[in-house]
Amino acid sequence: MKDIQLYQQILGLAAPWQVESVALKPKEREIEVRVTFAETLWACPQCQKRMAIHDYEERRWRHLDSCQFKTVLVSRVPIVRCPEHGSQTVAVPWAGKYDRFSRLFERLAIDVMLECSTRGACEILGISWDEADGIKQRAVKRGLARKTPKVMARLCVDEKGMGHGHDYMTIVAQAEEGQTTVQYVGEGREQESLDAFWEGLMAEQLAGVKAIAMDMWKPYVQSTLAHVPGAAGKIVHDPFHLVKYMNEAVNEVRKSEHRRLQAQGDDILKSTRQLWLYGMENVPAKHAQRFDEIKELNLETSRAWAIKEVFRNFWRCDTAKKAGRYFGQWYSWAIRSRLEPVKKVARMCKRHLTNILTFFEHRHTNGPMEGLNNAIQGLIKKAYGYRNKERFKIDIFFHLGGLALYPIQ
Ligand SMILES: [Zn+2]
Structure with a gap:
């Protein structure tokens, strides 16, 4: 009797639900808590009209463990036959309609999955991969459904490979003070890939966009120009991408010069790739002397490097005019x-100068996206690459969507 009261309290069950029995099954390392009810009239879950019980359905829910024992709730749940909605199993307070887990368990599973891989979560929680995946999918679906349209002033658009072959996805993130969240994941990196995001926004939201950071990628530019009012002054080709292009140019110059010199027996540029990619202020102390020496030689690579460094300073200008x-x-x-x-x-x-100079007005970059990109890279690694686009989307929204994932208690 004591354990019945205990479980009644732990589960927070309120009338008409009550614990009927608690059984320890040592072999299965399981505690089975039977829940019953004292009520004859039940509400149809569709229309809330109350009616007599027509039948029962025995159901089981995995709940939070009690002292390392898997804990399962079992109940014969009333079925009503509504004149309007037909046979309906009534709602139980501890779980959603078709769920096989209690809401508290789902909440725990979400917390665990946010911290580790799906595989790891399965081991910790003692659930199957499909069950974990189901909890994750439901959480994302719930989170997306709860979103209310809001104005997103600062957006970042970028493409992301899924880790297998050449499948790219288009990602739109909102950069908010202190938090960057993924708002959209679209397939491919074509104009349509981004069109679908803009088309999902209301006129007020489109008008409320103030700055959009992106690479100089024509399909994204075209899509944005076609949908966002005044986009020409809002698109910012951000420093991150541009400096990356300059770095690649320096590296190309170095590679061909190194080949040329090596053919003449000169190895001066050997293993210097990374040195030229550092910003002047970031060259590690142990390489500083060697780097200074190479830099002084009249090499094409050092000229390219100097041009790159001066280009980095461009971003420090304080007005668009000076820039x-x-x-x-x-x-x-x-x-x-x-x-x-x-x-x-x-x-x-x-x-692209016009939309490079917009940076000095908006001071908006893809910087916030860089953090997200690292996080996405981590997800790709944990998943050993994604072959399934839907799964990639779900994982991104689950981890990086800033969604309210928990079931309502
Ligand atoms: Zn009904």
């Missing part, structure tokens, strides 16, 4: 460098 002038000077230097990879990046920047 425009700075860019002009940098451009004429870069274009006379006789370094093809560098010239190519310089021309590309010039073509």
